[in-house]
Amino acid sequence: MNEQLLTTLLQQVGSGEVNVAEALRRLRHWPVEVLESARIDHHRPLRTGQPEAVFGATKTTAQLIEILGAMLATPTVVLATRVVPEKAELILASLPQLTYHPTARILTGNDRHIPADSGRGTVVIVTAGTSDLPVAEEARITLQWFGHEVATIYDAGVAGIHRILAHSDLLQQGRVIIVVAGMEGALPSVVAGLTASPVIGVPTSIGYGAGAGGYAALLGMLNSCSPGLAVVNIDNGFGAACMAAAINRTG
Incomplete structure (x- = not known):
């Protein structure tokens, strides 16, 4: 349940289009739905402006099927990150309403509720x-399912600096820019300038x-001389997407 859906529901109750009993039925699992393996936080979109996402890397296939199946039954987007292809294949067999994005390693569903x-x-x-790309695509899919417009500039590192300068x-x-880089991590400093x-x-x-394993890039970015x-x-990538969404969000 996000702010838009709750506002619409309250307006429908006020106008008589939806009766109180039906409104209560829709709100029955709000704010927390207790499952065998998790507690789904349906209140999160109202509280933070961002829907709950499921970290899939360390959850079992059975746990993900239970959690994602429950989320599919609610008026919210479904997003599960870090799901390996083998696990995704088994989940899709039980929940064909979901879509798997192999590069991002993300399962999504309920796109009508974006x-x-x-x-x-x-x-x-x-x-x-x-x-x-896997990290960047994780950010892109997350942002799109959170309702944000995204543009991409891929493979434009400092080894060929003209590639990024061509997209000035x-x-x-861009309202917000996410820069994904390994090696020495120099590209965010260039873009910030x-x-x-x-x-x-x-x-x-x-x-x-x-x-x-990324510490050189991390330290390089933390020690950047570029402001902003x-x-x-x-x-x-998911965390970057959440921060970008918080900055870019209306209201």
Whole structure:
């Protein structure tokens, strides 16, 4: 239940289009629905402006089927992150209403409930290389299911600096910019120096031995001399998307 849906329901009750009993039926599982393996927080969109998402990496297939099945029955978007293909295949066999996005490793559902007019502008997602795509796609799918307009500039790292400079107009137009980079993590500093918009750096675990699984990129971004740059955790495309949504959100 998000703010738009609750406002509509209250208006329908006020006009007599929906009676009190039907309104109570729709609100019955609000704010928390207790399952065997989880407690679904239906109140989260009203409280934070963002729907609940499910972290799928360490949940069993049975747990995800129970949780996602319950969420599909409610008027909210369904989003499960870090779901490996083998697990997704089994889940889809039970819940064919879901869609799997293999690059992002995300399951989505209930697209008819994607909120409209959630953002004030476009969120631009930039990657340094093709290897950063899984993290960038996690951010893109999340933002789209949260109701935000997204544009992408992929494979535009500093090894060929002209590739990102060619998109300076789009960077200037972005309300928020997410920059995903591994190796030395230099690209967010470059982008932050090209735009007045807030930039969110996402270090990835892409790189060779001294990259230390993304720590080199993380430290490089944290030590940037470019103002207006904030940094999330290694490989945290979902977290970057949530921060961008909070900045870009209307109201």
